[in-house]
Amino acid sequence: MLEHQKKMLLGVAKNPHLFRKELVKSFTWLSVEELEALHKWVKKEFGSYYDHLIGEIFCSISA
Helix, strand or coil: CCCHHHHHHHCCCCCHHHHHHHHHHHHHCCCHHHHHHHHHHHHHHHHHHHHHHHHHHHHHHHH
């Protein structure tokens, strides 16, 4: 499922609304370990574009 979510996020990367939606969906499908790996990957791949969005989503859902 992790690889599937990576592909989905790559596909919607140019649309902030869809990117957010797919990232939030990840929390219902992935294990804690997969979410940690996804978080690292997303920050590496999209951190320069969506750093605030990524931080907001991972912080609010993890809290």
